[in-house]
Amino acid sequence: MTDTHPSDTDPRDRGGPRQPILSVRDLKKYFPLRGPLGTINAHVQAVDGVSFDVMKGETLGVVGESGCGKSTTARLLMRLIEPDAGSVVLDGDPIGHGGITLRELRRNMQMVFQDSYASLNPRHTATEEISFGLRVHGIPAAKAREQALSSLRLVGLDPTLFADRYPHEMSGGQRQRVNVARGIALNPRLLILDESVSALDKSVQAQVLNLLAELKQRLNLTYIFISHDLNVVHHVSDRVLVMYLGKVVELGPVDRIYRAAAHPYTRALFASRLSMNPALRVEAVPLSGDPPNPVRPPSGCRFRTRCAMAEAICAAAEPMLSSVADAHQAACHAVIPGSGHSQAEALAHAA
Amino acid sequence: MPHDPVVEVSDLSVRFVNRDLDLQVVDGVSFSLAAGEVLCLLGESGSGKSVTMRALLRLLPDYARIGGKIRLAGKDVTTMTDRQLEAVRGPVGAMIFQEPMTALDPVFTIGTQISETIVSHEGVSYREARKRSLELLEMVQIPSAERRLDSYPHELSGGLRQRAMIALALSCRPSLLLADEPTTALDATVQIQILLLIRSLQRELGMATIFVTHDIGVACEVADRVSVMYAGRFVETGPVADVIGRPGHPYTAGLLRSTVHAESRGQLLESIPGGPPDLADLPVGCSFGPRCSQHHAACDAGVPAMVPIGEGRMARCLRPLLATAEAA
Numbered sequence: 001m002t003d004t005h006p007s008d009t010d011p012r013d014r015g016g017p018r019q020p021i022l023s024v025r026d027l028k029k030y031f032p033l034r035g036p037l038g039t040i041n042a043h044v045q046a047v048d049g050v051s052f053d054v055m056k057g058e059t060l061g062v063v064g065e066s067g068c069g070k071s072t073t074a075r076l077l078m079r080l081i082e083p084d085a086g087s088v089v090l091d092g093d094p095i096g097h098g099g100i101t102l103r104e105l106r107r108n109m110q111m112v113f114q115d116s117y118a119s120l121n122p123r124h125t126a127t128e129e130i131s132f133g134l135r136v137h138g139i140p141a142a143k144a145r146e147q148a149l150s151s152l153r154l155v156g157l158d159p160t161l162f163a164d165r166y167p168h169e170m171s172g173g174q175r176q177r178v179n180v181a182r183g184i185a186l187n188p189r190l191l192i193l194d195e196s197v198s199a200l201d202k203s204v205q206a207q208v209l210n211l212l213a214e215l216k217q218r219l220n221l222t223y224i225f226i227s228h229d230l231n232v233v234h235h236v237s238d239r240v241l242v243m244y245l246g247k248v249v250e251l252g253p254v255d256r257i258y259r260a261a262a263h264p265y266t267r268a269l270f271a272s273r274l275s276m277n278p279a280l281r282v283e284a285v286p287l288s289g290d291p292p293n294p295v296r297p298p299s300g301c302r303f304r305t306r307c308a309m310a311e312a313i314c315a316a317a318e319p320m321l322s323s324v325a326d327a328h329q330a331a332c333h334a335v336i337p338g339s340g341h342s343q344a345e346a347l348a349h350a351a
Numbered sequence: 352m353p354h355d356p357v358v359e360v361s362d363l364s365v366r367f368v369n370r371d372l373d374l375q376v377v378d379g380v381s382f383s384l385a386a387g388e389v390l391c392l393l394g395e396s397g398s399g400k401s402v403t404m405r406a407l408l409r410l411l412p413d414y415a416r417i418g419g420k421i422r423l424a425g426k427d428v429t430t431m432t433d434r435q436l437e438a439v440r441g442p443v444g445a446m447i448f449q450e451p452m453t454a455l456d457p458v459f460t461i462g463t464q465i466s467e468t469i470v471s472h473e474g475v476s477y478r479e480a481r482k483r484s485l486e487l488l489e490m491v492q493i494p495s496a497e498r499r500l501d502s503y504p505h506e507l508s509g510g511l512r513q514r515a516m517i518a519l520a521l522s523c524r525p526s527l528l529l530a531d532e533p534t535t536a537l538d539a540t541v542q543i544q545i546l547l548l549i550r551s552l553q554r555e556l557g558m559a560t561i562f563v564t565h566d567i568g569v570a571c572e573v574a575d576r577v578s579v580m581y582a583g584r585f586v587e588t589g590p591v592a593d594v595i596g597r598p599g600h601p602y603t604a605g606l607l608r609s610t611v612h613a614e615s616r617g618q619l620l621e622s623i624p625g626g627p628p629d630l631a632d633l634p635v636g637c638s639f640g641p642r643c644s645q646h647h648a649a650c651d652a653g654v655p656a657m658v659p660i661g662e663g664r665m666a667r668c669l670r671p672l673l674a675t676a677e678a679a
Contacts, residue, residue, distance in 0.1 A: 202565070205611075281571070285544050
């Protein structure tokens with residue numbers, strides 16, 4: 001499935017290389033919308049029944065437009081917000097309820113955010129920032145500082161120059177390196193990168209992407225890479241998860257998703273990519289309209305209001321994420337045999 | 352070169368001056384633009400692309416000092432009084448922004464804002480202006496336009512808001528459209544809709560258009576010509592296909608190489624070493640020198656001049672990448 005397997009000798013590995021490092025089942029988060037008197041008027045269905053596995057050593061790309069729930073999913077995984085329902089299992093251990101503690105979860109799983117400045121404490125130097133988390137996890141101050149310095153070295157920042165610098169004394173790219181250094185300082189197994197390179201200028205973005213690729217190899221990391229930039233996701237991912245309005249609509253190997261997407265939304269999303277060749281400009285709009293309001297999502301398939309293939313069944317029933325090929329799943333009635341969609345019938349006859 | 356250029360800029364410079372700083376943010380920028388032409392100013396953050404564009408309508412803060420010549424539709428903008436500027440902003444040059452929520456007034460309906468602009472600039476009746484507003488909303492393809500005239504900005508989705516702002520910008524039939532990263536904040540499927548809309552309106556109305564962007568993809572979709580900016584200066588300018596296809600300046604080449612594309616999967620990217628320059632501490636010579644792989648001693652002697660490197664192309668480099676190819 002993926003070409004990079006963690007070495008068999010990783011002492012942190014418990015369930016063996018074939019057990020997912022992260023197993024997410026039916027994750028849900030509805031945010032209440034309150035009226036002027038504090039009464040709950042409605043809910044934003046930010047994440048609604050999301051399930052997926054992350055395999056050891058892979059990079060799982062997560063794409064989707066704003067409001068699709070990709071960042072909320074990341075925060076739910078880190079338990080920065082509490083899920084309303086669903087389970088998260090880390091290498092065989094459930095989180096909470098008799099499983100591992102939040103502290104253990106975060107020792108194994110760290111996150112790097114988009115805004116490199118907002119995610120650093122302005123009153124901490126780079127070393128203080130990195131060693132703070134280490135000390136929370138019980139490492140003595142002197143050892144924490146030592147580990148912080150070696151983390152800085154790992155991300156390509158010379159400690160003699162950067163150890164005592166404050167966030168405002170660094171460029172955006174350097175700050176993001178400090179964030180990565182903080183993320184890897186505890187020697188985690190999984191790193192969630194939520195739009196971590198999106199705010200960087202192109203020339204700097206390339207440096208950070210190269211650094212992430214190098215660290216993954218060196219430290220035996222698994223990445224969940226969230227981005228709205230489809231070119232970047234293509235570059236880094238082994239598998240890609242596509243979200244739309246709080247649901248997973250497609251999941252599969254990067255080559256399948258980019259060459260033979262099964263879901264009409266995925267196809268439209270890729271057709272909306274800007275051409276890098278002035279001779280091959282996009283001539284027709286791939287998808288009209290904006291994503292609907294997540295407070296009142298359409299019935300049945302949430303994409304049907306913008307979908308050219310929508311039929312009666314799409315409004316009546318919600319399509320389940322179903323296998324369309326080896327390791328490739330999509331949630332679209334048109335590719336689910338027996339769904340009642342005319343294209344699915346045609347597909348069944350052809351087979 | 353076509354006869355009456357809509358925009359003529361020569362040796363434009365902008366300095367930000369206050370008690371504790373004096374920054375040269377734009378330095379020696381010259382270009383001209385004919386009706387119907389689309390120019391993209393391409394550059395990374397801090398390269399001076401937005402400031403260059405805003406200088407054209409003098410939309411800069413008080414501490415900005417503008418030097419050089421700016422002529423819009425034959426009139427010198429640099430010496431205009433505030434009242435004269437009002438007559439230029441809108442009918443001659445109109446601007447669309449990245450964030451429509453800050454460009455639209457939150458307490459007035461879309462219809463009121465557009466109508467008000469038309470009444471104040473063209474002196475027509477409010478009823479006539481409202482009719483024009485409806486036509487404008489239809490022109491920017493807002494569905495159920497009649498109803499949307501009475502919507503407030505917050506009632507519209509991001510894509511519709513962007514369309515409403517474009518309608519507002521077009522309300523005085525400008526001959527020059529200035530677009531400052533108008534699609535950067537939008538989702539991919541909406542971004543391409545807005546780009547295609549601007550492209551078709553620009554052709555239909557024959558407007559000269561300047562697009563500021565950091566995204567090479569946007570430039571490839573809309574531009575006729577591209578000017579690449581670095582540290583406040585143009586470093587390369589030319590037809591979009593030539594600049595993207597065969598860059599002449601090492602910075603342009605580096606930018607293209609470090610941009611992720613489909614074929615780069617699984618490989619290390621060729622990045623440009625170092626970071627963007629500090630405008631307060633620019634090198635004496637070529638400002639890209641410290642990051643340049645072609646750097647040699649002569650580059651530090653002074654800022655290189657823009658030199659022709661082919662049909663309609665210029666680069667600010669002592670050893671442009673195309674020089675040998677062009678000479679042969």
